[in-house]
Amino acid sequence: MITFVVSKVKIMNLLNFIEQFPDEESCKLKYKEIRDAVGVVCSRCNFKDHYWKGDKWQYECKRCGKRTTLRSGTAMHGSRLSFRYWFIAMHLLTSTKKSFSALELQRQLGHNRYEPVWTMLHKLREVMGRRDGEYELSGVIELDDGFFSTIRSKVEKDELLKRGRGSQKKSKVLVMVESVPVEGKTTKKGKQRKVGHIKMIVIDDLKANTITPIVEGSIEKNTVIDSDNSTSYAKLEELGMEHKPEIIPKDKVNEMLPWVHIAISNAKRLLLDIYHDIEPQYLQSYLNEFCYKYNRRYFGDKLFDRLLIACVSYKNEF
Numbered sequence: 001m002i003t004f005v006v007s008k009v010k011i012m013n014l015l016n017f018i019e020q021f022p023d024e025e026s027c028k029l030k031y032k033e034i035r036d037a038v039g040v041v042c043s044r045c046n047f048k049d050h051y052w053k054g055d056k057w058q059y060e061c062k063r064c065g066k067r068t069t070l071r072s073g074t075a076m077h078g079s080r081l082s083f084r085y086w087f088i089a090m091h092l093l094t095s096t097k098k099s100f101s102a103l104e105l106q107r108q109l110g111h112n113r114y115e116p117v118w119t120m121l122h123k124l125r126e127v128m129g130r131r132d133g134e135y136e137l138s139g140v141i142e143l144d145d146g147f148f149s150t151i152r153s154k155v156e157k158d159e160l161l162k163r164g165r166g167s168q169k170k171s172k173v174l175v176m177v178e179s180v181p182v183e184g185k186t187t188k189k190g191k192q193r194k195v196g197h198i199k200m201i202v203i204d205d206l207k208a209n210t211i212t213p214i215v216e217g218s219i220e221k222n223t224v225i226d227s228d229n230s231t232s233y234a235k236l237e238e239l240g241m242e243h244k245p246e247i248i249p250k251d252k253v254n255e256m257l258p259w260v261h262i263a264i265s266n267a268k269r270l271l272l273d274i275y276h277d278i279e280p281q282y283l284q285s286y287l288n289e290f291c292y293k294y295n296r297r298y299f300g301d302k303l304f305d306r307l308l309i310a311c312v313s314y315k316n317e318f
């Protein structure tokens with residue numbers, strides 16, 4: 001693959017993309033290549049050996065004869081959009097620093113309907129979220145919660161406006177950041193820390209009973225957690241992790257939990273830039289993309305293939 005050096009990380013640029021995937025056929029062949037490598041499992045009998053019916057672009061189970069299309073059981077299952085549209089969306093998602101709205105992509109593709117484009121983007125973000133969900137954070141973790149602006153649903157809005165209240169709402173997000181102190185390095189602001197992977201999870205409330213199981217599912221057992229001394233985190237000790245809650249004065253937050261606050265403010269700024277009104281039920285989807293790209297910020301041109309593999313490996317529940 002020909003690549004282009006932008007700052008330190010090589011990315012697949014637009015010309016490389018067009019060269020590699022000039023038409024529908026080239027995209028389908030690439031998808032098949034990845035699907036062959038990942039393996040096809042028969043949805044009827046779970047058998048793994050298949051014939052390839054080239055004229056139909058379908059697999060046929062060697063045991064029961066059931067046919068499986070190239071899209072079936074993958075993230076593309078049920079979508080009528082072309083492979084090339086999916087490839088373009090994946091290319092844009094993995095090569096841009098920020099993101100783009102479904103409306104922007106619809107315009108760029110010149111597609112007449114908004115809804116399938118919107119569904120495709122959210123499916124890709126779901127794939128990203130699932131991939132990151134398989135990974136547990138470790139080492140030293142900064143933990144805090146952030147409040148993201150979202151909008152209320154139409155019904156909720158009408159009800160509240162009657163009572164003279166606004167349509168804005170704050171959604172709560174639990175943010176966890178791997179933040180390992182760098183040996184021997186101390187700056188004016190205290191100990192220097194190196195940032196690793198991050199996770200952002202939308203939560204209903206800040207109760208310890210809500211937060212504790214989420215932390216348990218996101219972080220490895222032998223981890224050190226730094227946070228403030230909020231009652232939300234009062235039960236983390238029970239998980240067998242080393243929890244170091246501290247009373248953090250407002251003006252010391254950026255010093256004591258530096259990366260978690262940088263992550264929160266970067267995510268907020270990015271979301272605000274691109275999407276004007278975020279409905280609370282879709283906030284997680286946008287955060288999935290933010291975290292996935294952040295966690296793979298050094299992947300460069302490999303990111304496209306990684307997302308493609310994640311799409312093919314995605315087991316659609318149907």
Ligand SMILES: [Zn+2]
Nearest residue numbers: 042045061064
């Ligand atoms: Zn079968």
